[in-house]
Amino acid sequence: MTSPLGQGGLFLLQFTVGLVIFALMLRFLMRATYADWNHPVVTFIAKVTNPLCAAANKAMPTKGRWDWAAIITALVIYGIFVFLIGLLTDREFGLLFIVLTSISEILNQLLDMMFWLIIIQVILSWVSPQPNPNTIIFIQMTQPILEPFRRLIPPISGLDLSPIAAIVAIKLVQYVIVGYITLAAQSMIGMPG
Template sequence: MSPVGQGGLFLIQFLAGLVIFTLLLRFFMRATYVDWRHPIVTFIAKVTNPLCAPLNTILPKPHRWDWSAILTAMLVQALLVILIGFLTDRSFGVGLIVISSVTEVMNQLLDMMFWLIIIQVILSWVSQGYNPNTAIFDQMAQPILSPFQRLIPPMGGLDLSPIVAIIAIKLTQIVVVGSIAQLGQNMLL
């Protein structure tokens, strides 16, 4: 592939990744009951509403789980895989496209959880007291950390639950998502 083609492919992948990230952020914000009056949350909702609207007419009204955002993210990823196949003169089967879409969305969602925990931990050290700009990270990270905080109580004022949560997230990526991705790789052979 020519350098211009590689540049175009990079740009397409970047834009699709940005759309998928925004859709997953919408899903995650709704799942964690983030305050919808926050300007960032309002922006994400306005940007993603046109993308999710077609599936919202088919699926039940979203409450906590916004399945239209997840399905739209998978559709965008599937279109990206098809486009990559077209641009690189490769043909991918339906099974591989589905597996690629599922694994990429799962990986991005787990990466988002990982980074939310990291950001929340850093902000807890730096920002003392309530700050509306940083509270959104706490609102999104707390539901992830709560089960681990019940298992591992703070020791000497130190909360070790983020470390255990990060290990669980990375193990899920390696074992579960990696196994599904390996199934897709076997389809290529």
Template sequence: MDGSSPLGQGGLFLLQFLIGLVIFALMLRFLLRATHADWRHPIVTFIAKVTNPLCAPVNTVIPAKGRWDVSALITAVVIQAIFVTAIGWLTDRSFGVAFISLAATTEVANQLMDMMFWLIIIQVILSWVSQGYNPNTAIFDQITRPILEPFRRIIPPIGGMDLSPIFAILAIKLFQIVIIGSIAGLAQQMIG
């Protein structure tokens, strides 16, 4: 299949979209477990049921213990590595194992950081518009609270304003630019 033809580009877009959804679900599973989100919540239950079949093979080798769902991370990296390999095949390029590993790892890390960024943004907006307890919005607080807590310890609220989301977002974006960007640059040098 020619990756430059409209059909090839459409197929590539569809494949990228589907893989993106799967990686999104796996990263959300990882975050939900890492932040001790309420497993009775319908969103959490849905994500667990959808991703369990994908994570089951890894869980047989590395059982899930505690708050870190390593199977979700490993599964995401493996799926992303298969996708990078498929991109190489569809575009008639040959990628080495080192490039595939680095590209898959950096893409999964980027998606995890992007998810954290957007969850914080959503939580900030919800905190302005939703007063009182709402189980549908409480899940965002459950996920973002452990991310924001270290920043809240360093930067206490000033005049009733919680500035920790601003500093958390800055830290996330700096991590993406400096650390993940450096690794992605190293990967690009392997094919260029």
């Protein structure tokens, strides 16, 4: 059983890593959706994550909309986190387990973020139908996600059903694809690394 001090340290580690991964995934989505880099939130996330992504950016410079440095940095940080959890809990995790767990966690975080961005955008569109500087970032980030679904499902009587289709697709990807990656990782616990 872990001591209260150990539990506190574990919580602090999980919280810090979660916050860093959140910022990196937000950075990835902001670039992928061409969010306005002059928006204060986007500027803040860029400044906070630039030092973290510096090494990966040197190896793989960002070109266009895909910020692979943010994804690689997130994978490395989460991999180190899983390794540290193994050390702190006296468990030995193999390299493949660490890689698969990191991939499933990063994909889950990214898909959860897309899910909540869509939910927030839908609520904001009801509460504040006219875009303003505070809500425009949500429109910019959800537009590219919803666009393919809008082409498949045009508005019916002025009602846009694309957010529902996008949410269903996101959740299906989480349950099926990420679920299988997670199951593969869990099946390796206890296997030699």
